[in-house]
Amino acid sequence: METDNILSQSISSAADKSAYDAACKRLLANKIILAWIMKSCLEEFRYTNEDSTINEGTVTFDIRFHALAPGSHETIRLIINIEAQNNFYPGYPLIKRGIYYCSRMISSQYGLEFVKSHFEKIKKVYSIWICSSPPLYRQNTINRYCFQEEKLVGDVSEPKENYDLLTVIIICLGSPNGQRYNGILKLLEVLLSSSRKAEEKKKILQEDFHIEMTYSLESEVWRMCNLSEGIERTAVAKGLEQGLEQGLEQGTLKAIRSIMASLNLTKEEAMSALRIPDNEREKYLELLHQDDSMEM
Template sequence: MSSAEEALYGNRNAAYDQAAKKVLSQKKILAFILKRMVEEFKDESVQDIMTKYIEGTPLISQVPVHPDETNQEYERIQGNNTEDGSISEGMVRYDILFQALVPKTKEPIMLIINIEAQDRANPGYSILKRATYYASRMVSSQRGRDFYGNDYDKIKKVYTIWICMNAPKDMGNSINRYRMTEERLHGKYRAEEWQYNLLNVVMLYLGNRKTQDSLIEMLRIIFKEKAPALVKKQQLEEEYGIRLTEDETKELSKMCNLSEGVYNDGFNNGFDNGVNVGTFNRAKEDLQNLIESTGWPLEKAMQVLRIPLEEKEHYEKALKKEH
């Protein structure tokens, strides 16, 4: 692939990821996620989780940070920050980072939500191990910010939640949770759970088929359905009581237009088998912009955008009508 093509894909994927994070970071959507995937909130209403327990404004990462290669003292920014770094460990970014209060105790817990948009559940490494690493980093980063010296009782519980949007069939529509538990090898003593249950990893694998699980179905509508943003907005409002603002709707529309599945999934069925009109028009617009900016012929632009060449005749006719 040429550098121009790599730049095109990189920009498209980066823009999609950013729009997806903004959509997912809305408190009304986060509340549904917490109720279904975080045990402390299972008995609370979505409205209460949204208005009473999610604190502040969720932080969204924007720029990737390279590992720290110096031995200079790292001065930590106080408070929540999507950057987490140290001299020895380097630096990573979290997609969405926020804090919530446990309803019964009002103790704060830290929550990370990451969106994994890879076309496979194992992109050359274990996502589950990466999630565990992220959770561990969130615990260790609290020293010097949330607790000092040996005051380890102030360590906050951490949840890292991963939404894998393109899971294989055997993993699709699944939710798995991993956490620390106590195993007594001898004797009768049991420790209190708050002392050790600090790391929690939850993996949600989205599939293409409909499901009875309300959270998975809501996320499937947002990320997987091939429908215009206004249609999705109406579904979210009617089925989940989620009313998106004008700005939130714009982000949803941007995400739909940039969806990685538009070309891989939408065009596989072929134009004659009923390609969605909105999908075809978006692809036509992308082709026109690419041809005008690069001077490439239609066939080259279609290859770069991963549109099957069998559809060339349809796009030729459509583009000619524009001139």
Template sequence: MDSLYGYNNAQYDQHAKRLLASRKLLAEIVKKVVPEFHDVSTADIAEKYIEGSPQVGNIPVNPGLTNAVPSQIQGDRNEDGVPKEGYITYDILFHARAPGTGKPITLIINVEAQRTQVESTLGYHLMKRAVFYVCRLISSQKEREFEGKDYNSIKKVYSIWICMDSPSGDSYINHYKLEEKHLLHRYKEAVENYNLPNIIVIILGKKADKDKLIHLLQVLFNERKRSFDSKKKVLEQEYGINMTPDMEKEMTTMCNLSLNISEEAMNEGIQKGIKIGEDSALNRTAIRLLSMGLSIDDVSKGTGLSISTVEKIKDGMKEE
């Protein structure tokens, strides 16, 4: 998982992942984006269908090491690696048993949190990484979820990616899956035999959104100025989520770290921004707003400075 907000603060990221790994929050995500759970209450998903204790922890992504884990995934964080390859880690990985199927079908659900999906920032297409992860979730089941040639026992998987920074500013949720196309005559294969790998991409925009899941994730991870008490109130009153002591601990630490990170970024931005020369009140205001994550257009509108001036200020903040 890349740093959620672009700051070099691994401590913040770890607490954010632990909060996201709570059964109650995972239930909200699963209910919204996994079709098998659309008609099930979030309480039942959290209490009955999510297996084990999702944790930020230990299972490998790359070939060679995933299958070396002795027991089935119970929700631990996961890595994968092969000789001469570095470890890549799943942020959160857990089993969820699908309801209403009449037979015990297990969904292996991977949740990844990313700061951005922008290729120029990541150095690769996020979707291609998601395809790699979902393929590993399938292939690594051999000799762990099934043995030998018992391919009928392959479990359906969902790799869910949450991106905290939308390049367009808008929020959206996309589902990518295998579909059947009839190129000659018509033979219909049973869907459950091929609809095994699924990718869900959840993008959080800067604008407030009426979608229940998007709003929840924005409050938790994008609204850094919102206080702990305010976030807790939203969870309790709008989502019926009574926070556990562990959730309160993670969120309290996140809120405190977020304030420290914002203050440090602002101070650093002020020092760097002064290098461009003109130390006016409007420039200092622009530096503060840019350090808080506002766009160039918004800063220009808020300060009355031209877009080109704000761009120069932002460039000055990037200088060493």
């Protein structure tokens, strides 16, 4: 049945997308990839090398780990959330969703990082958004949004660590032919590309970024490429099916109109003459009505 086909396609499409999203997240949570993101976007790690960025390599949905603050022996703890986002305009500004995520990560620390009124123990949170298909004017850009002190009256300052607790970073990937296509922007575009083959990705990661292809990283690259190809094949097949259906509809509409004009029949009589199934006649009546409205 047609309904079963549509439902089956929807379920398969959702499953493919879910698997692809999970593969993206596993790639981004790989220790060396995460270290590149931190070094490129987090001011706390700007002057570190990728190998020393992460002290503990445990990564989950909300990436939590201990890290040694550069230039000191103080162990700081950051809570980082990384999201791969395809649609830059999902119906709301991404920056607001990022702020919401940060707010939740701060409030969720109660009972874990601090209790009662020990707010001095609140840890800084980051929400990092990687947009793979941003509009042209946002391509190959990285924007950071954070709290800053503004002196309205007088000249006193609060220690930055007391208010610098929330940062949203939006990374917008772009075309390899565009400006600023280098560093972390190139690395992430290669890693998340749906058009590059796994071998090409591995070659660029190794030669341009000196990233050793461990078994786990290589397997995730292969898995995401395979999922990407599967989604592409499904989309092509679906597009062909829709095209055939639309072509059949247009041909049927022309046949109805031709018989109506040649034999002076009504729409219903023409559809009966063409033996159009009863359950499809309402659809063609609506399409004929739309065509008539456009011609008026």
